[in-house]
Amino acid sequence: MKQNTNHVVSKRIVLQHPQSLIGLEHLTDIRERTKRRKGKNAKQRKANRAFSKWSFAELHSMIAYKALLHRSMAIKVDANYTSQACPKCGHTCKENRPNKGLLFVCQNCQYTLHADLVGARNIAMRTLLLRQDWIGTGLLSVRPDVSDVEAKAARLKRYAGLRWSSDTTPSPRL
């Protein structure tokens, strides 16, 4: 059932957005999200995580190969703090997710939205930043280099300066 759902979801994404650059969360950090799944014991929780991670990995690979068939491309972006960072003012803290719930409430500017939509906005902005770099340098990284700690810190610093507005459109200038 999961495999079928992944096929349906990935197909819908690439058909609705042809000739697009599709940003996906880098899977290494998916645990931040799946942690909230409740399990009876540690073993169950571990199994939940492994299963969820596998399922996301499958969805990612389906989106990636189907994207190419529709003149699109999928890239991966750093997932760190995507569900804790305010897309509007940049304020980043755990408390932006009161009671670790699904609702995001910025403790600085009171921006309120479903946490998954906040995550999606942050990923979209990071993807646009990579697109901007791509246009400027001719180089595109399909996945973040997580082995270089300094480079990663530099990327996170740049992400912290990103701001979402309702007229944010996929243009070279953010």
Ligand SMILES: [Zn+2]
């Ligand atoms: Zn805010």
